[in-house]
Amino acid sequence: MASTKITVTIDNRNNAKLFLGLLSALKFVKHIESEESPEEYLSAGDMKVLDERWDDYLKNPGKTQSWESVKATILKKHAAGN
Numbered sequence: 001m002a003s004t005k006i007t008v009t010i011d012n013r014n015n016a017k018l019f020l021g022l023l024s025a026l027k028f029v030k031h032i033e034s035e036e037s038p039e040e041y042l043s044a045g046d047m048k049v050l051d052e053r054w055d056d057y058l059k060n061p062g063k064t065q066s067w068e069s070v071k072a073t074i075l076k077k078h079a080a081g082n
Contacts, residue, residue, distance in 0.1 A: 003030070018074060025050035 010016040016034070021042050023029050042050075057064065 014078070018078075021046075021050070025054055027054065 008019070010019055020032060020034055023032055024042065024047070
């Protein structure tokens with residue numbers, strides 16, 4: 001099976017961290033190269049939660065939230081320093 005390499009440039013560091021965190025939760029993403037590793041800002045507990053949510057999505061694809069709702073929740077959590 002062929003692989004596809006994609007290069008993405010994100011100027012805003014916070015957005016880049018968010019993007020890398022989301023990518024690292026996707027099981028079909030085999031390799032991530034960045035100047036910062038997702039493990040630098042996502043704990044093992046965070047990764048576990050993302051894995052659990054991905055598994056739940058695969059089991060219940062109709063039970064979803066809009067991107068705007070998810071984004072607002074993530075930004076609110078990180079803005080509060082949690």
